[in-house]
Each structure stands twice: as C-alpha cells, then as structure tokens.
Amino acid sequence: MTTVPALAQATHEIAHAPAWALLILGLPILGVLQSMVCALLGVKSKAPAFLTVGCLAGAFVTTAALYSWFDPANGPAVVTAWEWFAIGDFTATFGLYIDTLTIFWMLFVTGLATLIALYASEYMSHDVGPGYCRFFFAFNLFVFSMACLVMGANLAMLYLGWEGVGLCSYLLIGYFYKKDSAVQAAKKAFIVNRIGDLGLALGLYLTFVHFGTIEYAELFGSAQLEGYIDLAMAGNYAAIPAQAQWIPILLMIGAFGKSAQFPLYVWLPDAMEGPTPVSALIHAATMVTAGVYLVARFYPVFLASEYALPIVAWTGTVTALLAATIGMAQFDIKRIMAYSTVSQLGYMFAGLGVLTPTGAGYHVLTHAFFKALLFLACGAVMHGFAGQLDLRKLSGLRRVKGWGIVTLGMFVGCINLAGIPFTAGYFSKDTILAEAFVTPGTAAIGWILLFTAGLTAYYTFRVFFRVFMGPVHYEPGDDLHDHADDHAHGEEHNHDAGEHGDEHDHGFHPHAPGWAINTVLATLAVCSLLASGLYIVGGKTLDLHGHDYKAKHYASTMIQQSTASFVTPYDHHGFEAAGIHHDDTATAETAADDHAEDTAHAAVVHGPYGDLAHPNTVLGMDPHKGMYYISAAFGLVGIVLAWWFHLAGRTTAAQCRMDAVARNFGPIPRWAEHKWYVDELYEKLFRGPLHLISNHVFRPFDKYIVDGLVNAIGWLPRIGASIIRPSQSGELQGYAAGMIVGLTILLFLILTVVISIGGGA
Amino acid sequence: MEHLVHPLLLYLACLLGGLGIALALPRPRYKLALIGGLIAAAGGGLVVLMLSLKAYDTDPGALPNVFFYAFAAIALAAGLRVITHHRPVYSALYFILTIIATAGLFLLLSAEFMAFALIIIYAGAILITYLFVIMLATQAPAEGDEELQAEYDTTSREPWVAAGAGFVLLGILTTMMFRGVGELPAPAYEPDSEILAQLPGKVETILTNSDLRDAEDLLADGETLLRETDPETGESLGRLVIARSAEGHAQVIAVDDEGNERRLTLDHEFTPTNIERLGINLLRDHPMTIEIAGIILLMAMLGATVLARKQVEFEEALKAHEQRRLHDAKAEQTGAAEA
C-alpha cells in the first residue's frame, strides 16, 4: 500500500467517451481536405487559411466541450473508432483515451493552433496560391497528428501521431523548398528525430513484450504495473525485471529526439528556416512538448525504473544550461528564441525528473503561450522588415509607428520567459525549481537551473533591449526584393551616431503588421497574463487512491488526476510535519497529527532518489516559499545585466557595451556563438564516416551490384534473343532443313518409344 | 523378329550413300562427282547385295528380280544426277529419266494405267513446263566456260550437313520399315461377291483367308479347291475347283460328290483390267475428291494467268510512266533552251 497514488485511475472502470470526441481528429482532417481541394481548384485567395481557422476553432470548441463533459471521478474514458491492428496477440485500436492530461494538453494545442492559423493567414499572404494551400495542408495535418499523439489510446496511435508531426515538421520547415538551407534544415530535423524514433519504437515493442499490451487503458490498470510501483516506492528496484526498467530508457530516447534535448537538440535551431507560424506552433508550443507528454503519460513506468528519472532530470538540466549559453551569443532573434525553447524544454524534463509532473505540465502550458507569443512577435518583425532578424541591425522598434502591439506582445513574452514575479512563467518555473530543492539528491540540479534562469532573463532582455528599445534604426533583410511594397534598394549604410527620428529618406518602409497579426499577438499576450491566474484558481481536493489530496491550482488538478500524478508524502502536509516554518503556520494539533501521519508514511516511500520522506530545504527555507524570492532575485540580476550591457549608453544598433566586455573573455564568446561546435563534432563523428561509407561502399554496391543485377535481367533476354535469332535466317532452305531435322527426330521417337511400347521387336 | 537386313549393314550403307552424295553435289573446285557417284552406288549396291544374299539363303532357286532391280537402279541413279548436276537443264532431263524408271516400277506393281499416266502427264506436261521456264530463266554459258556459270548452280549449300541429315532420315525410315514389318496388318481384302471373277491371285487370297481352301486337295499348281459344307450337318455338298486354264483364263469347275464335272471358263471379259478397276474405285469410292481435284486445277490455271498478267500490266504501266517522265524532262529542257 503506497501513498503515492501514481495509478490514481487503476481501480476505475474504463468509461466510454462520446463519439463526438472524434471530431477533434475529424475536423483537422476536414481542414486537410479543404486545403487539398483549394489546391486542386487553384484558389488564389486566403480562403484555405480562414477555413483552417474555422476547422481548428471547431476542434477547440469540441475540446472545451469534452473538458466540460469529462468527470475525472469516473476515471479515464475511451472511445474507439475502429479496430486497427489485430495480428495474433497484438491488438491496437484506433481510438481516443480521454483523461485530464489529454484534455489539459489538447486545450492549449487546439487553441494555439487556431490563433496561429489566423496569424499565418496574414503572414503567408504573399504566397497565396498553391504554396498557401500547401502550407495549410501541412498545418492541418500537423494538428491531426498532434491530436493522434496526445489523444491516442495506445502506443501505436502515439507513434502514428509522432511520425505524423515529424512529417509535418519536415514539410513545413522545408516550405521554402527552393532555399537550400531550408531543405537541409528540414532533412536534419527529420533525421535527428528519426534517431529518437528508434528509441520510441523499441520502447513500444518492449512494452508489448513485457506487459502484453500497448493500450493505455489496460496498461495503466494492470496489476503488474501496480506491483512494480509498489516495489519502487519501497526502494526495491532489484525486484523489478530489467525489461521493465529498460522501457522508460528507450522511451526517453524518443522523447529527447522529439523535444530537442541533448544530444539530439541540433535540429531545433535550424528548424527556424521554416516560416514563423511554423516555428511558433510546432517548434515552440506543441510538437516539442510531445516528448514531455510521453514521459508524463508513462510516468508510472518511469517511476518503476531506477535510473530513468534521474537521467531525464540531468539531461534536462544539462540541456537547459547548454542552450542558454548558446542563446546568449546568438544574434538572430529567432535563433535565440529557438535556443530558449530548448532551454525551457530542459526545464520541463528536469521538472519531470525531480518528481514534479505538475510543475512540468504547468510549465508546458505557460511556455506554450509565451513562447508562441515571442515567436509570433519575432515573426512580425521579420515580416515587416523584409526578413531582417539580426539584432545588430534593428533597434528602437517600439517607437516606429504601427509596432506598438508587437512591442507589447514581445514585452509580455519576455517577462514571462525571464520569470518576472507574478507572471505565469515565474510561477511555473518556480514549481520546478522548488521541487528540485525539495527532492533529496537534486539540489545540484536546482542550483544549475537557477543559474540558467538568470541567464535566461539576461538573454531574453538582451533581445528586447536591443531590438525594441534604444535608438531607432532598421535595415531591411534579404527578402527585400520579394515584397511588392518595398523599394528595390541596395545596401543601407549604417548610421554612425545620433538618433534619427526619420528613416524614410532611405526609401525602405517597414511593413506594419495587419489586423490578423495584431489580433493574435494581443490575444496571446492577454492569455499569457491570464495564465498566471491559473496558479491561483482551479484547485480542488482530490481523492487519490483513497487519500485526500488538496490540489492547489488548475494544472495540479489536471495533472494529478491522470497517469502523470505523483504525490510525495510531504505534499499532503506541507512542511509543517517536518517542522520547517511556513508563512502560514498551522496549529500545534494539526502539526502533531500531520507529523504522526507523516512518520507513519515516511518509512515506506522511496523513489529514484532514495527516501522521499524527508524533504530538503534551500537556504534554510521551505523551497516552495523560498523559491519565490530566490528565483526573482536571479531573474532581476539577469535583467539588470542585460540593461547595463545592451541598453544603457547604447547609441547605435550594432554596438553596445557587451562588445567590449566580450573581448575580455577571449575565444569563449566566439565558441558560444558557434554553438560550442556541436554540429561540427557531429559532422566529424557521424556524418563524415557515414558519408565515407556511403560513397565507398554503398554507392558502388548500388551502382554495380543492384543496378548490375537489374541490368543483367534486362540483358538476358537480349542475349537469349541474339542466340536464337540466327535461326531466323530468312533462307528458305534453312527452314526446310529444320523441318527435316524435326521430322527425323519425330520418326526416331516413334521408332524408339512408340513401337517399343507397342510391343517391342 | 529377324531383320531382313542387319541394321549395322543398313546404316553402313546409308553412311556410304551419304558420303557419296555429299561428294557428288556441285562444288566449286573439286571434281569429285564421279567418285561420289561411285561411292553412292557402292552403298546402294551393298543393300542390294544383302537383300540378294538373304533371298538366296532362304530359297536358292529364287533369282533376284531383274526388272525390279533394273528399274530401281535407274530411278535412283537418275535421281542422284538430278540433284547433283550443275546445270538445271540436265537436272530436268535426268528427272524425266527418273519418271520413266518409276513408270517401270509401277508396271511391275500392275498399275499400268498409272505408269502411262505418269509418263504422259508428268514427263509430257509438267516437265516440259519446267524446261520452258529453265530456258527462260537460265543464261547458260557455252560448254566448258565454267566461270560464267551462275554461282548458285555451281556451289551447293552445306552439302555435308544436308547429306548427313538426309541419310539419318533414310536410316530411320528404313529401320522403321523393318522394325515395323512384324506389326503390319495382314493384307486386307474385299470380299466382293457381286463380281464373280477376280484376278486369280485375289481369289486365291480370298479363299485362303476365308479358310475355304483345302490345302491337301491341291490338285495342281494354279488350282484351288472349294469345299462346300452344310453349315448344320457338316456334310459335304460338293466341291468347286477354281483353276487356271492353259490359256491363262480362270476356270471354275464344279464337282459334286459323284464326280460329275461342270466347267465354266471365265474369259478375259470377266477379268477387269487395271483401268477398269481403277475407274470403278475412283468413281465409286472417291467421287468428291475428283471434284476437288478439278477445282484445284482450275484455280491453278487462273492463278497462273493472273500472276503473269499483273506483272505484265505493271511493267507496262511502269514503262509508260518512264516514257512520260522522259518526255516531260525533254520538253522542259527544250523549253528552257528556247527561253
């Protein structure tokens, strides 16, 4: 009997979800079909975009309806569309598994998809025609795949969605297929993802082999898994079979590939070659969270393994730090945002690793909103300045007419990302950081993550202070000649000194964003701000495995009622039982009761990190409370540094105080700018040898053996014919001779066979 | 069953024959024709020798049949020359010789109508046509001027292979013949009681086959006996003797039990000739074939006429066209010269 109600749903019967839940899959398919029809009909208006917005809005409404319909007390619900695989023992249905985790994820996926589709309707408007339809085709297909991934009822559906989002990511990164860098980036994304997918596939097989099923409903209700959890919580990892312990290791490889963790993160920055709505939706908010979703969904399995969660935690931490250091040294604002995505994903994984799935889930939600907001703002900048993204060439955009909402959106996103107090990002990051200090053995992770939070604040506001504040200066980017309303100007000469209020005599007019972009940015800004309110509302008392648990906020409510739930013993009681002082002190009686309960339970709860009964503190404070201040401090320090180096005293767009300081660090900034040469290392380590082998082994094999075989097959009839052809000499007597020979043979046969059979002489 | 000719010797004969013919066929440089012919003759002679020896072994009194061997030899030798002579006219003439020899063989087989029909139709019509065409088509040089002769006449096409193939065929045919002899059905007969008189030999055969012949009562050479018995009682009802009279006509002698004789001579009117028999067979048994043969001949006649005519027409049209073209060209030339 464990106090960790990891399988909160285990004892419930599986309810039946309503069939209209399948609309969440069906409406994006409708969107796919309509974009195909538009492509076939050669539609040259923005109709595909608006139809897409309609379909996805419908999907969002359906999700909201599902949220209102779903009652977690009844346990997870399943709806099956049809029987997909039935091969021997292996069965997999094509259906949906609805629980709170699913709905939690799908709400922001469909909501963001709708908003970003609206944004894209304007952003991609210069491409109307077949390109436009192609974009929305892939967009809709992506939403469908993501829905399959998140809502799928078994690992096969998840895998389908996994591959589907990978495909759509490839299609959309390579949207500008005439650009070589985009094509290369798309290939890189797909291939690196594929490496992770191998882990996922193996995990799928191993799950089937070990548990006999890949359906969530059966897996998470099985007594076998419950038994493993019990053993794990008792600290008896040796009794859990190695097969079961390997499943999460394999699954996490897939998660790292899809969610761009070290060492498989290299594709995400390059994926910025795709159009910005794609970056916002796929590579910030939805697809990259699929790995987090996977780990969250399979949290019980991860708990049953001794090393899985520690590996996840440390990988996330290392990734967070690494990406932050690289992001500090980049100049392309979209790249910076990409690295920040990688870094924040590292946070989410670290959160999962330090046993706070709630924190990770909440961070996913908030990150989705503010990262999408940041990307869309960067996209607006790119769209308006003909593809210019270099922060050395843009400055003071808040003062340019028509860019107010973009600036505001960017500001809201930045404060969330940096973790300014009382923003949603602040609360969600804090949950993770606090738990890192609470869980024994992960304090190092906590300090590293705090430091990274400081770096995050620094580079985020570096972007904001460089691009949106300071003297007004802008140069158009490389897309200058593509836009109809730009003048075909050559290079813009730099402004050496002084602020110029009027840039119009250069002839380049920035293209201020239209209603669609502004609407979406405003909506997202508002949502990001409101998301902080989710930290306060939505709390409920839940009945988990016979215990009462007071979930404090919306995310906690949602996550703790799903398979991802994990409650440490001291969560029940706060820190009163351990005697640590809280701000809200409890009475002595309740403290004594709690303490008694706590010690009674404490003895039986271990985890991957050992005994969980005794939480740790940070700097003598209860981490949950103390973190509010500590992380705020780190964040503010980062912002101040950013202001000092990048805004204070800056007179030009290109130069700032940081340049002088950076020179003192020698080659290190340059290495950071080159992403610590990880790509080059991979090239030498993997791509180079593979290339060599391909060129010298596979290519000759293909050319001489495979092609040779095919050619030989073609050559044989010709040879055969050339052997037989001389018999058609055209000569009359030759044919007659042939006839005579045939007659002779026939007579001989009659002579020897027939007559001797007839009654030999 | 014992072979009439030992197979090894038969094949050896075939081999020799093949060798000889291959040498005898027209060849550009060597004049081995004579040698070839001799070798072929040796092969043939070997067969004859074996057959004669066999016949001698069985019945020393029986002499080989001169006429058959003569005609056969002439037929085969002439046939050899047909295929080996380098000048087509001689081939045709030798072929006529072959026809005559074949006619002789037909005569030996009592098919005198066919023999003469062969000579009249074949040698007298078909071969003459051949000769006409050969004259038309061959530009034969003077005797002795070998170089101008057409190459297709002087060289033969793969003589060795052809001779080999041909004589393998011959070997197999003859082997079949001898191998299959035992299984040949016994000569069939037509018990034709409507016509009273048959050739004596035929009657004899009929009697033998219907088991009415009494061998013990063979009266004389050329006489056969019929004994009539009552089918129910088995009593003898008398005897019929069919004999050949001194003149060679058939005679039927009825002898009853008391020894009374009555003679009936079937004179030559009752012995249908070959032509009559043939005619009867033709019209009674194969009327449709006659019609078809007629149609075929008609078609051949029409066809030949049509073939020849078209060519002429075509040639004339061609010539006319040529004339017109030359005329026009000339007119142009003169016109151009004038202008």
Added chain:
Amino acid sequence: MINDALSSLTLAQTGFPDSVAGVTLAHYLSVSAAMFTLGVIGFITRRNLIVMFLCTELMFQAAGIALIAFGRYHLNFDGQTFVIFVLCIAAAEAAMGLALIVLLFRKAESLSAGEWKELQG
C-alpha cells in the same frame, strides 16, 4: 521364319513371270525412301529455285511409289487413285510455282534462293 516374314510382304503377283516374283513390299518402300531422301538432300542443298522445285517433284515420285506399293500390298485401288490426285496436285503446284519463280526471277534477275532473305530476323 524369314520365309514367313517375306511371304507376309509378298505382293500378290501370281500370274507374272517368275523373274518378278520375290520382290517384297520392303523393296519398294526402300526405293521410295531412298528417292525421298535424295529429294530432301537436293532441296536443302541446291540453290537454284527451279532445281529445288524439281527435287520436290522427286519427293512426289517417291511418295507415289510408296502409295502404289501399299495399294498392291493391300490389294486395294485406293493407292492408285491417290496417285492420280497426287499427279493433279503436282501439276497445279508446278504451274503456280513456276509462275512465281518467273516473277521472282524478274525481280531479282537471279534464280538463287539466297536472294530472298527479307524475313531474316
């Protein structure tokens, strides 16, 4: 036994002089086979179209001998009837064939069978 074999091949020839007695069916068939073979060899070997036709006629002759011999053996007149038809056909064929040869000769100015190789594959 050989007597039986021979006698079984005896052509019904009583009434003819002795000098033609003793010739069996086998003799005639041998002659026929030999002549047929000569015809085959000549057909395959000679290049002159007309001589090739003559060789086919030679084969007809051989067939005729065989037919009449069998007719005599079976004491049947079908053999001779058939030879009449063979003669008819030979005549018709000769007519047509020679007409065609003449046409071919006009086209190619030569009687060689090797001239006509257009069906060569």
